[in-house]
Amino acid sequence: MDKTRVAIVGFGTVGTGVARLLLDHGDRTARHAGRTLWLEAVVDVDTVRVRDVELPQGLLTDDLTRITGNPEIEVVAHVVGGVEPARTIMLKLLESGKNVVTSNKAMLAEHGPELFDRARELGRSIAFEAAVAGGIPIIANISQCLSANQLTSLRGILNGTSNFIVSQMEEHGTPYAKAVKEAQRRGYAELDPTLDVDGTDAAQKLAILAHLAFGVRVHWSQIPRVGIDKLDPADLRYARELGYRIKLLAVAKLADEGLELHVSPTLVRVGRPLAEVREAYNAISVVGDAVGQLFYHGLGAGQMPTASAVVADMIDTAVGRTGITFKTLELWSNRESPVTIRDFSKLPSRYYLRFTVEDRPGVLAQIAGVLGEHHISIASVIQHEHAPDGEANTVPLVIMTHSAVEGDAAASTKEIDRLPCVHGKSVRMRVLVD
């Protein structure tokens, strides 16, 4: 049987998973690739720590030239985290003639155009299924399986850490800080979970998916984003009362005016598939003009789901499919972006608003008045007798609006927050409509 020599750079969690699939389950790659993927080297700065896989003697090294200097190695799994030295290693691999499979989303989000340009110049390929949504093969699905479609919408729960935290808060009433600790204990969250919970990670993934799905070339930092780090359990309760769950949604949606693009905690009606995504799962709903709506649900992270995506890419690269895809798709090319990004302040949405107001007559009228001045009409109102954790003389006022424009919604709540009858800062979240 033919043999393709491969290597791994980065012997952390995912690298260990990749080594396990290659070494312990070589039979299945042989069956699916029609050839053996033969592991020649594993490179990591740490050659001492014991990992959960048994490498053959002499495979592990801290010397990258064991790969770059070996012309027989054709495919390399680049499973190094962070932006640098990940980027430099990636360039060295490409320049030494390797086709690379990477799981590094942050690096692609930051340096995708440079890396893809370089790979093209060198006649090499980059595959990156594992970089977005882990075990859900959304990259292949968008770039190959749905290629007959004009995609019109993509909505995803792309950060499993955030979803886990919000699920814990909603289902068990766990406070935010405790839910973060639990996520860390289970290995879902980093020691510093900032990039997960503030929406950065989801925005980076959305930038990659939006590029594939709509051709738009956007840096993740240009995507308006709100995380779940300020989420109040009270809003999860009120949302449930209204028949919704709150999910950190990444949205890319095409309209005549251009592409809507943002990441934010969003109310999703109970029973809709996106609302029912629990724990650290990811999910993506895609709409194409021919295929209609497709929904994917699976593990967005973790050692083996991510390794599954990496090894599938290694097989695709070894047999030649990746090379074809990479050439035909012209990813992050200099081709002009076919769509413009819509002005965030002009995007329409329904909104969930919560104010802490004084418990006296005329307050609702005042607030409704300000909303009306900003062309925002009220769909429903919840006002309870007393907030369980509020000040003694105030009550929470929850308003669901009809469709309004982001800029109007922002301006009106800012104005309402200044009313003497309103205490503290209001809460405002988008509501998923269609």
Add this chain to the structure above:
Amino acid sequence: MDKTRVAIVGFGTVGTGVARLLLDHGDRTARHAGRTLWLEAVVDVDTVRVRDVELPQGLLTDDLTRITGNPEIEVVAHVVGGVEPARTIMLKLLESGKNVVTSNKAMLAEHGPELFDRARELGRSIAFEAAVAGGIPIIANISQCLSANQLTSLRGILNGTSNFIVSQMEEHGTPYAKAVKEAQRRGYAELDPTLDVDGTDAAQKLAILAHLAFGVRVHWSQIPRVGIDKLDPADLRYARELGYRIKLLAVAKLADEGLELHVSPTLVRVGRPLAEVREAYNAISVVGDAVGQLFYHGLGAGQMPTASAVVADMIDTAVGRTGITFKTLELWSNRESPVTIRDFSKLPSRYYLRFTVEDRPGVLAQIAGVLGEHHISIASVIQHEHAPDGEANTVPLVIMTHSAVEGDAAASTKEIDRLPCVHGKSVRMRVLVD
């Protein structure tokens, strides 16, 4: 830009959809394939009927040699229904040097091995994403995206017609015959819906998926199957009372003893993604040892979802990806089947049982006694005062069992049906456990 000349055989609903995507949206195939798919000919016996697409003058013909005799045509969409003459046309296309994309599941289920052998001999490829689950790209997902996994389970709602009918019955209390009529009116069901509602269609699709996922070579007629054509609305009501919905499930599940394989109406707990599939949607849940559980949901049939899958395959074939996949996967090859199919009578399952029994003391004891003799233990019982549509002196007795063996369950209900206190024939359905 490079041009790949293509053709369509079969100008029915799907063929019209394929022509629309190629003619009206040539820009996107150009963008995703890096080349134009240039429609050279459309062949159908009926060249007169008006279709919902405008073909350029002279493209439509009833002469297949316009394709087989034109060496410039490389890729052909074979969107002809039925087994013959579909098979003969397929062979002619392959023998004239064409790579073929087909949506014809019945033909593949019947003649897959012959057609794939012939294509291999001739150095041609066959792609068939559209043959199973329409718009859900399950073929590519199993054969490429999940190639690093040993799949352990595949469960699907693969027949949209049945799902539509059962959803109508459950949600609106529509009688079976009326639900079938409604499915026909909406174009979901054929004039003769037998193959959809008796489980044949789902078994044919399951045979294809089980071959891809587990390598097993099985003719669909060997798969034990029960349809929804005998489903009683009463059982939908009792299932709901117990917290379940009834779905026509196709199941392939790997165990040490071999592969479990069957199609049957199955109770699925409310809230599980498979239970929440409504209307004519399809859904598939796949478990792989590395990736964990993946869930896909989308339109399983219809003009444009199916055409979307056909055109994606045409693009893959034109750029060369299909050729690689076809060669490496050795579909329906003479390679030995790596797993055996488990004896159906020895499969374990929980069961839903319903008996119509005389309303007098001792009856439950008698029935429980027979079950006990067959090693079947009872998990829960519902007995109402009177069946709304039953005989005056009888009551329905609904029993949920713990896990039992199919053969025991069948033997015990047969024996119970012969008891003098039991009227008519019992109902027995599987319950999805894990």
